[in-house]
Amino acid sequence: MSTTFISDTVPEAPQDPLFSVTSAFYDDPSDKKIDLSIGAYRDGKGKVWVLPVVKKAAALVALDPEYTHEYLPITGLVEFTDAARKVCLGAESGAIKERRVTSLQTVSGTGALHLGALFLSKFYRPNGIDKPPTIYVSSPTWSNHPQILGLAHLPIATYRYFDAANRSLDFAGMLADIASAPPKSVILLHACAHNPTGIDPSPAQWKQLASVMAERHHFAFFDSAYQGFASGSLDRDAAAIRLFASYGFEMCIAQSFAKNCGIYGQRVGCFHFITSPALDADVQDTLTRVGSQLALLQRACISNPPVYGARVVSLILNTPELFDEWAEDLRVMSGRILHMRQQLRIRLEQLGTPGSWQHITDQIGMFSFTGLTEEQCLLMQRAHIYMPLNGRISMAGLNLENLEYFVRAMDRVVRETAGMKGVVEAKKMNGKSNGFH
Template structure:
């Protein structure tokens, strides 16, 4: 028999003073999309790869290795060391730094993290505690979670924006970026840089521009924090997509950190596979930094999850499997490029007002379409979902929906009388 209170209980809570936090706009839109009963609908919201049928794609190489792992008598579910699976950590370093020399290796400290998000978080907290920076410069715009992560992991660090996107031309505002950093950044500030396939704009600096950014970091003593979430996924070539990080290191003058994700390039979104790397000035500093990172890791997650890391390590350390995975990467990056071209061609065919070349010139998972919030909201009435910033996840397009999506864009652009990138159209 359960105990029942006789007198009514007056319910109250210590938490009623809390204000409700806003939900994540991307996950909110996914729910809205899922509930939309329309026969034709398209989701260009979250940054996940979709195949021609609009379905999630388990990479064939990953599938193959999962079978091998299941059949391997040595597989167990023991705890990993705090710094992660050693074979994975080594493979992650080799992939990012391009098989670093012994001298460089002695300056690199790495540990496995809860994917790219966990790596950014760990890095934010570590740099906050070790360097006590006053400011971090982030691109305007940047991946929304960068702001939230620094808010919670490094609340004392002021977040400053450097110009990045030129809305007039839907391209990089490089001169604005350099001018602001040149005039306002101070020695010791952090600067967050997207290693490739900038999220949300899909716009990356050229190699020449990267060199100038590295010059500026040297000259102004800014500390680079690279976020590498799309290596190999952007161009289809892992070395090309790591060029900026490797260039900064090749100068020999800069210490830096990198947050690395394996969500997109291995399609292992839910397995949370990532790594955090520090490239320190010398081996002694590396060892000290690593000891602090391991201390933080122990307190935050004890040790990282094993399954996805095992898949990545197995593939990257087996030359034939690595070659097969590189083909998988080409399939993903190639399909996205094809869809960029298809959307552009459809808009050209419809003679949609505005200039749309930026869709093919941008890179990686996303396009900053230049569509206004009003146009994006009008598109939702047509059952096409993208972010109010105008960011579209291109892999949500496929042969069956691209013409219909273009038609809907054409309709809302004409109805609103506003065209993206009007400067180019003129």
């Protein structure tokens, strides 16, 4: 019998670009090889780091006679979702005190984005228009955003974000595009450590954005994948979310614990819906209706969220000593990455590598958008250094043992190509760059 799924109807999908880079890395027998593609923390020896506090909490969960593998409720582990909401909104949040938040445990940040996208696609009907709303994402953005949002049938538009010529934020463009989007548009915002550029608006710029979005009655959808990982401070990295919450926006948040707990594969995340201040009865009515629909969507997608990782993270969030240890682990990770940024810039400047390298220390979080062109990234592969072709590197892949080798390769590649193209082919990067995992 022949297949009904012929290539006309089921063409082969392109391979995820990140995975081709990663498999090229694994296939390379060289002992010099460096993988700078994957967005996961590595310690000073290049090894996967299980956070000490996660090890401790996991051991406690394993010994807990109360711990079973029973299904969780559809909306997840309540002590986890309650604590997770305090992590992003702050323990003193007015929205929490006024009981204006409903939260569901999700399959990490991706699951939270998916749930939010489904909800907005089905139920966000401002201005009486009976079709899924357009969602505005930054250009560039994490490469999985368009796929997740598209799966929920949300039409996608972009707002300007990256000024490739200056390797900085195109704030004027961002503000203008958001201001000119139709009223009540959905705007997806990276809460901190923008992926892939590593460039965030300043606190003053966030205020301007919040004012414009309030004037335009836009709906904010925050993607918070790097809280605490970016600056080492959970509060600082949540400042944009908390600012918007203080304006009384109706908004939602996709929260991931993958990076800040180093618990990537356990898929621990949370989706929060926050409604605006109103009479308590009205707020509770909104949350009941919205919460019930979210639960229905969750039921259809995953039935119940996974239990183990949520128990581990919940224990950390709800035990003051473990919480403090977590804060220290966050400082270790962010501090090492910051140190690598400084060392990378210093070494490039010492070698006199053509170009300016200030952006490496201006950027924040897991990634650096180096400014290397596609050709330059391919040349780096010849030196056994693997990075996506948009020039993004995971800073966590660098350490004091491989930094010198990396810097010398980069210096060589930049000089080799400088005559032809200049150091950074700025125009090429705009709109073309994707934020991989």
